[in-house]
Amino acid sequence: xxxxxxxxxxxxALAAQSVRVNTIASNLANVDTVGRTPEGAYKPIEPTFxxxxxxxxxxxxxxxxxRVDPLDKPAIKRYEPGHPMADAxxxxxxxxxxxxxxxVNLISASRGYQANVEVLNSARELALATLSxxx
Amino acid sequence: MAGPFDNPFGLSxxxxxxxxxxxxxxxxxxxxxxxxxxxxQDFDFQAALKGAEDHQRRVVAxxxxxxxxxxxxxxxxxxxxxxxxxxxxxxxxxRGAQQGSLDGNTVNTETENxxxxxxxxxxxxxxxxxxxxxxxxxxxxxxQ
Numbered sequence: 001x002x003x004x005x006x007x008x009x010x011x012x013a014l015a016a017q018s019v020r021v022n023t024i025a026s027n028l029a030n031v032d033t034v035g036r037t038p039e040g041a042y043k044p045i046e047p048t049f050x051x052x053x054x055x056x057x058x059x060x061x062x063x064x065x066x067r068v069d070p071l072d073k074p075a076i077k078r079y080e081p082g083h084p085m086a087d088a089x090x091x092x093x094x095x096x097x098x099x100x101x102x103x104v105n106l107i108s109a110s111r112g113y114q115a116n117v118e119v120l121n122s123a124r125e126l127a128l129a130t131l132s133x134x135x
Numbered sequence: 136m137a138g139p140f141d142n143p144f145g146l147s148x149x150x151x152x153x154x155x156x157x158x159x160x161x162x163x164x165x166x167x168x169x170x171x172x173x174x175x176q177d178f179d180f181q182a183a184l185k186g187a188e189d190h191q192r193r194v195v196a197x198x199x200x201x202x203x204x205x206x207x208x209x210x211x212x213x214x215x216x217x218x219x220x221x222x223x224x225x226x227x228x229x230r231g232a233q234q235g236s237l238d239g240n241t242v243n244t245e246t247e248n249x250x251x252x253x254x255x256x257x258x259x260x261x262x263x264x265x266x267x268x269x270x271x272x273x274x275x276x277x278x279q
Contacts, residue, residue, distance in 0.1 A: 005159060006158060006162045009159070009166045010162055010165075010166060012166060013166035013168075049167075049170040050170060050171075051167055057159070058223065058224045059160055059163075059176070059178075059223060059224050059227040060159045060162075060163045061163045061167060062163070062167075063166045063167050063169075063170050108169065111244070112168055115168065115244060115247075115248060116165060116166060118248070119165055119166075119251060122251070122255045123162070125255075126158070126255060129259065129262055130262060133265065133266055134269045134270075
């Protein structure tokens with residue numbers, strides 16, 4: 001139990017949002033990671049968030065990453081016979097990463113991160129002001 | 136007998152922990168802005184302050200108390216309503232959804248940001264009142 005639980009709550013949100021940004025970075029980095037089989041292609045991933053109780057603090061909830069799942073999106077079959085990864089029939093399998101959706105997700109994640117940094121700063125300022133009572 | 140030392144810190148001492156509680160609830164909302172199924176909450180400050188006042192009145196009125204409200208059945212923290220921590224839950228309300236979303240989350244980040252900014256200001260105001268009380272007491276004690 002912490003005496004300053006707002007820091008725990010905002011900190012948990014920062015951690016969760018940065019996991020989200022990491023998965024987006026991974027998806028965008030692997031947008032061209034093709035495979036010889038549908039299974040061999042990169043699978044885009046996405047985290048699922050869940051509320052996390054703060055021990056000893058009723059009515060407050062932080063957030064945590066429940067799990068990071070591969071998205072259920074079949075790889076795109078593309079005909080490229082000259083490609084070094086092409087199979088016997090000349091097909092390669094590219095991951096179905098939607099860069100637009102990823103960017104939208106990225107903006108949402110960074111806005112969420114920023115909002116929680118604001119919370120952290122305000123809480124810090126108030127805690128410092130409270131500590132200096134009677135000075 | 137009601138004197139200036141019956142309740143040395145006044146309403147500001149009661150309101151400060153409640154203001155803090157509201158900040159906690161609002162920070163939970165902002166942290167869970169992207170959590171599926173999370174329902175935005177708020178803290179009923181008015182009701183909580185009224186509850187704390189009633190509690191204080193009951194404690195101060197109890198006959199077993201010694202001078203300054205210390206000693207007796209309740210301690211000083213009890214008189215200021217500070218020990219009513221576990222009751223905070225009673226005043227947490229669920230906010231209605233302004234705009235439904237597919238994942239069942241009812242947090243509106245803009246509303247929460249505005250509410251948080253306002254709550255920070257209110258906390259600061261309570262803190263300023265409390266500080267001026269402390270300064271006044273210091274003047275009374277030291278006489279200068």
